[in-house]
Structures are given as structure tokens and as C-alpha cells.
Amino acid sequence: MASETDNLLVSLKDVRFAYGEREILRGIDLTVPRGKVVAIMGGSGCGKTTLLRLIGGQLRASGGTVDVDGREIASLSTADLYALRRRMGMLFQFGALFTDMSVFDNVAFPLREHTDLPFGLIRDMVLMKLNAVGLRGAAELKPAELSGGMARRVALARAIALDPMLIMYDEPFAGLDPISLGVIGQLIRKLNDALGATTIMVTHDIMESLLIVDYIYFVSEGRVVAQGTPDELRASDDPFVYQFIHAEPDGPVPFHYPAGPLADSLIGGVGA
Amino acid sequence: MSRTKLDLWVGFFVVIGMGALLFLALKVGNLGGSNFTDTYVVMARFDNIGGLKVRAPVKSAGVVVGRVTNIGFDTSGYRAEVTFALDTRYQFPRDTIATILTSGLLGEQYLGLDPGGEAEMLKGGEVVQITQSAVVLEKLIGQFMFDKAAEAPAN
Amino acid sequence: MNGLLNVVRLLGAMVTEAIWRTGFGARFFILLLRHSGQSLTRVHLTIRELYFSGVLSLLIIVVSGLFVGMVLAMQGYETLQRYGSGDALGVLVALSLTRELGPVVAGLLFASRAGLAVTAEIGLMKTTEQLDAMDMMAVNPIARVVAPRFWGGVISMPLLAALFSAMGVFGGWLIGVVLIGVDEGAFWSQMQAAVDFRFDIMNGVVKSVVFGAAVSLIAVFEGYDCTPTAEGLSRAITRTVVTSALAILALDFVLTSLMFRGQS
Numbered sequence: 001m002a003s004e005t006d007n008l009l010v011s012l013k014d015v016r017f018a019y020g021e022r023e024i025l026r027g028i029d030l031t032v033p034r035g036k037v038v039a040i041m042g043g044s045g046c047g048k049t050t051l052l053r054l055i056g057g058q059l060r061a062s063g064g065t066v067d068v069d070g071r072e073i074a075s076l077s078t079a080d081l082y083a084l085r086r087r088m089g090m091l092f093q094f095g096a097l098f099t100d101m102s103v104f105d106n107v108a109f110p111l112r113e114h115t116d117l118p119f120g121l122i123r124d125m126v127l128m129k130l131n132a133v134g135l136r137g138a139a140e141l142k143p144a145e146l147s148g149g150m151a152r153r154v155a156l157a158r159a160i161a162l163d164p165m166l167i168m169y170d171e172p173f174a175g176l177d178p179i180s181l182g183v184i185g186q187l188i189r190k191l192n193d194a195l196g197a198t199t200i201m202v203t204h205d206i207m208e209s210l211l212i213v214d215y216i217y218f219v220s221e222g223r224v225v226a227q228g229t230p231d232e233l234r235a236s237d238d239p240f241v242y243q244f245i246h247a248e249p250d251g252p253v254p255f256h257y258p259a260g261p262l263a264d265s266l267i268g269g270v271g272a
Numbered sequence: 273m274s275r276t277k278l279d280l281w282v283g284f285f286v287v288i289g290m291g292a293l294l295f296l297a298l299k300v301g302n303l304g305g306s307n308f309t310d311t312y313v314v315m316a317r318f319d320n321i322g323g324l325k326v327r328a329p330v331k332s333a334g335v336v337v338g339r340v341t342n343i344g345f346d347t348s349g350y351r352a353e354v355t356f357a358l359d360t361r362y363q364f365p366r367d368t369i370a371t372i373l374t375s376g377l378l379g380e381q382y383l384g385l386d387p388g389g390e391a392e393m394l395k396g397g398e399v400v401q402i403t404q405s406a407v408v409l410e411k412l413i414g415q416f417m418f419d420k421a422a423e424a425p426a427n
Numbered sequence: 428m429n430g431l432l433n434v435v436r437l438l439g440a441m442v443t444e445a446i447w448r449t450g451f452g453a454r455f456f457i458l459l460l461r462h463s464g465q466s467l468t469r470v471h472l473t474i475r476e477l478y479f480s481g482v483l484s485l486l487i488i489v490v491s492g493l494f495v496g497m498v499l500a501m502q503g504y505e506t507l508q509r510y511g512s513g514d515a516l517g518v519l520v521a522l523s524l525t526r527e528l529g530p531v532v533a534g535l536l537f538a539s540r541a542g543l544a545v546t547a548e549i550g551l552m553k554t555t556e557q558l559d560a561m562d563m564m565a566v567n568p569i570a571r572v573v574a575p576r577f578w579g580g581v582i583s584m585p586l587l588a589a590l591f592s593a594m595g596v597f598g599g600w601l602i603g604v605v606l607i608g609v610d611e612g613a614f615w616s617q618m619q620a621a622v623d624f625r626f627d628i629m630n631g632v633v634k635s636v637v638f639g640a641a642v643s644l645i646a647v648f649e650g651y652d653c654t655p656t657a658e659g660l661s662r663a664i665t666r667t668v669v670t671s672a673l674a675i676l677a678l679d680f681v682l683t684s685l686m687f688r689g690q691s
Contacts, residue, residue, distance in 0.1 A: 056563050085565040096560035099551075113566045155560075278478050285482045289586025292593035293632070299615070300521045300596055301624035327626065 009034045009069060009166060009198045010055055016063035016222075017050055024050050026222035027064065037192050037199040039209045041244065042219035048202040049093075051219070052168050055200065056090060057081045069165065086114055089159030089197075090168045094175075095151040097143040103130070103154050104139040110161045129157040132194075133187060149180025153187065160191060166198050167191070173205040181205070185212050206245055210234065218244065311338065311357035312396035316370040316383075321352045322406025324372055324381045330356050331373075332385040337362045340383060356383060358394075365390040366398070372406035381406060452648050455569075459577055459647070462570035466578045472571070476579025480541035480643075484587055487536055492591035495532060496598025499523060503599075504607055516609050517618035520599030525622060525631040526687070529592030531679050534638035536591075537584055538671035542646035545576050546667040549650025550660040558651075573651060577643045584639025585632050592631065630686045637678055642671045 010032040017025040024047040032038045040048050053059040054066050057073045066073045068084060076084065097106050107126045111117060117125075130136045133153040143151055152172065159167055172188060173181050189212040192199040203209055209216065210230040218226040218240060226233070226241045233241055259265065321343065330338035338358035346353045358364070367388030374381050394400070466473045503519040549572060552558050558568040596618075603609045622628065646667050653663035 058559065058562060082565040082567075085563055088563065090560070090563040092556045092560050092563075094555065096556040098557055098561075099555070100548075110564045110566075113564070113571070158564075279474060281482045282474050282477045285477065285485060285583075286586065288485075289481075289583075289590055292586070292589040293628075295593045296525060296589055296596075296628050297624050300525065300593075300618055301622045301628045302619045327623070 007033050008067075010200065011067045012051075012054070012064065013067075014064035015051075015054060015061045015066060017047070017054065017059065017061050024222055025054075025061075028219065028222070028224055030217050030224055030227075032198060032200055034198050035192075035196065036214040037189060037201065037212060039201045039203055039213040039216045040219055041202075041204055041206060041209065041216060043204065046219050047222055048219060049170050052090065052170055052200065052202055055166075056085065056088060056168065086110075086162060087164050088166045088168065089162070089164035091152070091155050091159045091170065091172055093171045094148075095143075095155035097146075097151055097155055097158070099143050101143075102139070103135065103141050103143065103146070106143065106154060107158045107161055109158065114162065125161070126157075129161055130154075132160075132191065133157045134183075147180075149176050149183065152176065152180070152184055156184070156187060156191070160195060160197075163195055164197060166200070167195075169199070169201040169203070171203055172201060173203055173208055181208055185209075188212060310360040312360055312394075313341065313355060313357050314394055314396070314398055314400060315353060315355045316400040316403050317346060317349065317351045317353055318370075318372060318403050318405045319351060320405040320408060321354060321372055322374075322381055322408055324354065324383065324406065328380065328382050330358065330383040330385060332362070332364070332387065337385065354383065363393045366392045366394055367402065368394065368400055369402045369404060370400045371404040374407070448652070451652065452644075455648055455651065456644060458569055459574055459644075462567055463574045463578065465570045466575045472575040473578050473582070476575045477583055479544065480537075480576070480579045481583035481586065483544075484537060484540045484583070485590070487540055488533055488587045488591050489594050491532065491536060492529075492594030493598040493601075495528060495591075496520060496524065496595030496600075497602045499528075499595065500599040500602035500607075504603060504609070513607075513609055514613035515617055516599065516603045517596075517614035518621040520603070521596055521618045521622050522627060524592040524595040524599075525627045527679070527683070529595065530588045530631050530634035530638055531675060533588040533591040533635065534584065534642060534675040535672055537580075537587055537639070538642045538646070538675065539668050541580060541583070542642045542667050542671050543664055545580070545643070545646040546650040546653070546664050547660070549573065549576070549647060550653040550655075550663050553651065553653060554655040554657075554660055569651075573647045577640075577647050580643030580646070581636065581639045584642070585635040588631065588635035588638075630682075633686075634679065634682050637682060638675050641674045641678055645670050645674060 008031045012028050012030050015025055015028045016023070028051065030038075030040070040051060042048050050059060054061050055068060055073070057076065060074055069087075071080075071084065073081070073084075097103075098109065101109070104126055107129055108122055111122050111125060115122075127136055127139065130139055133156055135150060135153055135157065138146065138150065138154070143154070146154065156172075167188075169188065172184050176184065185208045188199060188201065191197070201209065201213065210233070213230060215229055216227060216233055217224050220240060226236070226238050228236065233245070236242070324340065324343065326340055326343055328340045329336045330340065338356050340354060340356045342353075342355040344353040344355070345351075354370075364385055365388045367390045369386040369388065371384040371386065372381055373384040388402075499520050500516060503523075504513055504516050507513050507515055507519065549558075552568075552572065558572065561568045561571060600614065604611045604614050649663040649667045649670070653659045
């Protein structure tokens with residue numbers, strides 16, 4: 001049992017979170033074993049991004065515990081949290097590249113901030129990371145000159161600059177053409193295995209994810225509603241999973257935002 | 273870390289900014305001339321200071337030798353207390369007369385010092401004993417009119 | 428009745444919001460000061476901001492200073508001439524510039540040139556999650572992004588204000604001495620007799636430092652606090668310009684009454 005918990009890099013127990021009155025997470029339990037690629041899926045706005053921010057310590061849970069590498073995030077001081085974050089890489093939804101710096105400087109940024117390595121060594125490391133994502137030739141470009149897929153790859157190179165133990169992706173596939181999408185998908189898997197890291201990916205792109213991940217959690221209305229390996233899920237007859245995999249517009253995830261019967265609204269006016 | 277064009281521009285900016293400050297200090301202001309660094313403070317009491325203000329010049333023989341630093345009111349004698357700082361280069365005898373004068377007919381008022389003949393010099397914190405108050409124009413005119421009026425019936 | 432209640436409710440909400448923001452702003456300022464070490468130890472961060480807030484404001488400051496001085500001389504000469512004291516033109520131009528116009532007008536220009544740019548930049552970084560990304564890379568955005576911009580502004584502002592005043596005096600000289608023909612000796616000597624270095628010029632510098640700090644703080648705060656949408660960003664930018672202008676004028680009143688009350 002002890003070895004099993006040691007083997008878990010991230011574990012969330014009964015995590016709750018609310019923005020003001022609006023409850024986003026209502027008791028999430030999930031675990032991420034070391035070395036695996038885990039996807040968290042769900043419709044837009046179901047709190048997936050919030051989950052990543054809880055793991056990264058940018059938000060504090062209002063209930064439950066978030067453990068990363070055996071340490072509870074909520075109990076860490078700012079300095080400890082920063083020390084932990086140096087071992088995490090996060091890819092934001094649209095890359096979040098620093099627009100005033102070149103691609104090279106973007107990837108060099110974490111190295112320059114956290115190490116005193118000599119100029120030449122940093123250059124070699126940055127070029128290696130850029131080579132890993134296939135963009136060594138774009139080192140001198142500005143982020144504005146990159147396509148969406150390229151920007152995502154540069155951000156990926158930046159996220160892995162410090163060889164993190166945990167890489168988190170927030171919607172890595174959003175807004176990409178099918179080719180870039182496949183490229184990013186393959187990179188996520190390859191980099192995870194090459195670096196011996198652990199990956200958490202938040203996405204709603206089920207087809208791409210089924211190809212590359214080890215385990216999937218489905219989140220809806222603030223709870224984990226289904227989970228399993230890709231093979232288990234493909235075979236699953238769970239209505240939620242079915243709706244998601246087959247992209248049905250209505251099902252357990254409703255098409256309508258909660259409201260009274262339409263007739264009431266039409267006759268009585270909105271809010272009557 | 274290497275020098276960049278940006279550094280050059282920032283250097284240029286700082287240099288001309290400092291240059292502007294220097295220009296203000298030396299050419300526009302009076303830092304080069306009559307600014308006193310080493311001073312000693314002396315006090316004088318007047319019946320009336322007229323329009324004398326803090327920072328008004330203290331002159332002797334027309335040369336600025338100090339500045340008025342404070343003006344107060346002495347409730348025991350109902351007199352004005354004028355404190356002024358004099359440059360340590362200029363020493364005055366103890367029986368110096370302090371007068372409030374006006375530059376020109378309507379100009380600003382200043383403190384004039386007429387040195388006496390005593391051998392002992394004024395020291396910091398001492399009080400100038402002999403003072404002469406400001407000439408108040410209204411009073412002067414009033415007196416003049418009064419005198420005239422007094423003369424009139426005689427004619 | 429209902430309308431009145433709504434107005435009261437709205438007013439209450441506005442006051443609460445204002446107090447809330449003030450408190451948050453104060454906490455932000457303390458955090459900024461605490462994380463300012465890096466701006467001093469890694470000078471190139473601040474130098475970069477000096478370039479953006481200082482060097483890029485040079486042109487507008489120099490040109491406006493020159494014109495303000497020229498207009499002052501023209502208008503001032505008209506008035507002084509009536510009392511037969513055209514020679515005092517230098518005094519008028521120099522005193523108005525060093526005490527008031529230099530810091531105030533330079534501050535207003537600085538707010539709309541550099542302050543606005545800082546708000547836009549930080550706001551855009553927030554909107555595009557660059558600040559969050561930095562935070563996740565264990566780099567404090569307040570230390571790395573906000574503090575250098577603040578200190579860059581605080582350092583630039585007095586230099587810009589001095590430059591503005593110097594250019595203004597030069598403009599006054601151009602109009603007064605070169606064009607109108609006021610005696611050059613009287614122009615400078617009366618000016619030097621009336622303008623006190625410590626009292627007039629240094630107080631002007633103190634003012635400009637205070638304005639620089641106020642504008643920079645407002646600019647970085649509005650950027651950092653903006654709602655991360657295009658609309659929120661544009662509102663933050665507007666607020667920077669409006670709040671900075673009000674802050675400069677209000678602070679100018681306070682400082683002037685502290686510095687110059689009961690004296691000359």
C-alpha cells in the first residue's frame with residue numbers, strides 16, 4: 001500500500017472549489033501515477049482548468065487536499081511552493097509566450113531566471129529543447145510571427161526547459177489544424193517518456209487523447225463521472241462516455257443551460 | 273550580458289536629464305552664487321516688520337549676507353521675532369543695527385544690517401539689540417496728512 | 428421609489444468597490460515594495476523600462492516644454508509690460524515652470540505616454556496568461572514585471588520634468604530675448620536672483636518624483652488588476668489616464684500647500 005502511494009505523483013481527495021457563490025468542483029478524487037500520461041476531460045467550463053491551477057498552487061481549494069510529490073499544496077509556504085513549481089512545467093491554453101521576447105529568449109527564460117549557467121550552456125540547452133519540438137530554425141522569430149501550432153510547440157519547449165517532473169497541459173489541442181494536432185499529441189507522449197516525467201492533460205479532444213494517454217478521467221458538474229484506460233472507455237456503455245466519444249449534442253451533459261420551461265419564458269418574459 | 277543599443281539610449285536619456293537639472297540649478301537657479309552652506313543664526317525683535325517674509329535677503333552695504341529663516345511673534349513684548357541665518361564668512365559687531373528696508377519704492381522688503389563699532393562679534397543664538405522697524409507707507413501718508421491738517425487752520 | 432432604491436444600491440456598490448480597490452491597491456503597493464530587490468540587483472530589467480518610459484517620452488516632453496515656455500513668455504510679457512516690468516519675464520517663466528508647470532504638465536504627458544503603455548502591456552500580459560505562466564515558472568510577476576516598470580517610471584519622471592522645465596526656460600528665452608528683445612542680462616540675472624535652488628528647483632524635483640511614483644503605481648496596478656478581456660483592458664487604460672491626471676492635480680495641490688504656504 002505504501003509503495004502504491006509513493007508511486008502517485010499527484011493525488012486529489014474530495015477537492016472542492018467555488019468562485020464566490022458558483023461551485024465549480026464538488027468533491028473530485030483523482031490520482032496520477034508517476035510516469036503516466038493522464039487526461040482530464042469534460043465539457044467546456046466544467047472546471048478542468050481550475051483543477052490544473054489547484055495542482056500548480058495558483059488557486060487554493062476550499063475543501064479537500066491536493067498532494068503533489070507527497071506534499072500538500074495548501075500547507076506550503078510561498079518559497080516552498082515556488083521550489084515545487086520549478087519542477088513543474090505548464091503549457092497554457094494559447095501558449096502564453098512572452099510577446100516581447102524572441103522564441104529563443106522565451107525558452108531561455110526559466111533557465112536564466114533559475115540558474116546561473118554560462119551563456120554558451122544556456123544557448124545549447126535552449127537549442128536542444130527547440131530541436132526536440134522541431135523549431136530550432138525559428139529561434140530568432142518573435143511569437144507574433146508563429147502559427148498557433150508553432151507557438152504551442154515553443155511553449156512546450158519552454159515548459160520542459162528545466163526538465164520538470166510534472167508537465168501540465170491546458171487544452172493543448174484547442175484551435176489547431178489536424179496536422180498540428182497530431183504533431184502536438186505525439187510530442188506530448190514522446191517528451192513524457194523521454195524525460196521520465198508525468199503528464200496531466202486537460203482537454204476535450206477525445207479522439208486525439210485516446211491515442212496517446214494511459215488513463216482518462218471524465219469530469220462533469222464538478223465531479224468525476226467516469227474513468228478508465230482508453231480501451232476500457234472505448235468499450236464502455238456509460239451514457240456519459242458514450243455521449244462524449246460520439247459527440248452527441250444532448251445526453252447526461254445537457255444542451256440547455258438550466259432554465260424553466262420555454263413556454264414560461266415566452267409568455268411571462270425573461271425572469272418572470 | 274553585453275552592451276546593447278538600448279543601453280546607449282538610456283544613457284543618453286539619463287545624461288540629458290541630468291544636464292537639464294544642472295542647467296536649472298546653475299543657470300536658472302542661484303546655486304552658483306548666493307547660497308549659504310555654513311551659517312550662524314541670529315535673532316532680532318521688531319515693533320513692526322511690515323511685509324518682511326521668510327527667505328527675504330539679509331543685506332549689509334547692499335551685499336546679500338544671509339536670509340531670514342523664521343518669523344514669529346513674542347507674546348511677552350508683543351513684538352515680532354525675526355530669526356535669520358548669516359554666512360559664517362561675515363562677522364558683525366554686537367552693536368550692529370538691524371533695519372527693515374524696502375528695495376525701491378514698492379519692491380520687496382529685506383533686512384539691512386549696519387555694523388557698529390564694538391570689538392566683540394555676534395555669535396550664533398544671540399539677539400541683535402538695536403533694531404529699527406519697517407516704514408509703513410500707510411502710516412507715513414497718514415502722518416503727513418495729519419500734519420498738513422494740523423497746519424491748515426493756522427493759515 | 429424603486430428607482431431611488433436602485434440609485435442608492437448602485438452608489439453603495441460603487442463606494443464598496445472603491446474602498447475594496449483602495450485596500451487591494453495598498454496591499455499591492457506593499458507587495459511591490461517588498462519585491463523590489465530584483466529591480467535593483469538586476470539592473471538591466473529597470474534599464475529596459477527606463478528606455479520605454481523615459482527615452483520614448485523624450486520627444487513629446489522636449490517639444491511640449493519648448494512650446495509651453497514660448498507661450499508663457501508671450502502671454503507673460505503682455506501682462507508684465509503693462510506694469511512696466513518686462514525685465515521680470517525670466518522670473519515669471521522660470522518660476523512657473525520649475526514650481527508648477529514642469530512637474531504637472533510633464534506628469535500629465537508622462538501618464539498618457541508611458542503610464543498608458545505600461546497598463547496596456549501588463550494588462551495584455553495578464554489577458555494572454557503571460558503573468559500566470561510566469562508565476563507557474565516560479566518567477567514572481569510582481570518582482571519580474573511590475574516592480575521594474577514602477578521604478579523605471581519613478582526614475583524617469585524627475586528627469587523628464589527637469590528636461591521639460593529646461594526646455595521651457597529655453598523657449599521663454601527664445602521668445603523673450605531673441606524675438607521680443609528683453610535685455611538678456613536682466614532676463615538671466617533677475618531669474619537667478621528670484622529662483623532659489625533648494626526652495627524652487629528641489630521642490631519641483633520632489634513633486635515630480637511623487638508624481639512619477641503615483642502615475643507608475645496607478646499604471647502598474649490598473650494593468651495588474653484589469654479584467655482579462657479586451658473590454659476590461661480598454662477600461663483599465665482609460666482609468667489609468669483619468670486617475671493619474673486626477674492624482675497629479677490633487678497631489679500638486681497638497682504638495683504646493685505644504686511646500687509654499689506662508690512663504691513668499
